[in-house]
Amino acid sequence: MRVRSDADFKAMRFETEVVELGTALLTENREAFAAIQESVVEQVAELPLTVNVVARESALIEAVLHGDWWKTPTDEKLRTLTARLALLMRYRQANRPRIMKLDIADLVAVKETIEFGPGHERMTSSAYRERVEARVQAL
Numbered sequence: 001m002r003v004r005s006d007a008d009f010k011a012m013r014f015e016t017e018v019v020e021l022g023t024a025l026l027t028e029n030r031e032a033f034a035a036i037q038e039s040v041v042e043q044v045a046e047l048p049l050t051v052n053v054v055a056r057e058s059a060l061i062e063a064v065l066h067g068d069w070w071k072t073p074t075d076e077k078l079r080t081l082t083a084r085l086a087l088l089m090r091y092r093q094a095n096r097p098r099i100m101k102l103d104i105a106d107l108v109a110v111k112e113t114i115e116f117g118p119g120h121e122r123m124t125s126s127a128y129r130e131r132v133e134a135r136v137q138a139l
Helices: 009-026 030-045 059-066 077-092 125-138
Strands: 113-116 121-124
Touching: 009 030, 009 059, 009 077, 009 113, 030 059, 059 077, 113 125
Parallel strands: none
Antiparallel strands: 113 121
């Protein structure tokens, strides 16, 4: 896979997982089927319905995400899923978490004193500024 530069890796991953899903279905491995099903559903959920090509398959996408599609999975249904959605995986967009709004008071800390020198002397910031300005003007 590292050598192929023109391959659609998202589509290949989706196809591979659907094949693994079919294998788990044939071997009646319910745990593996549930885990892979969750991954496939997450990938389908990342398809943006705002893209016209993806929107054409919106009925299948909604069925996979919310419908009774998973109650009676068959090999034929999985092949149809791969045929219709694998090429659309290039449009996947990761679902970013929404911005969290916090109602926290904004505090502004004003530092009134400055520590300077090897002895860590303290002085108010305005007095320090005056001292530095006087020194610069003297130069």
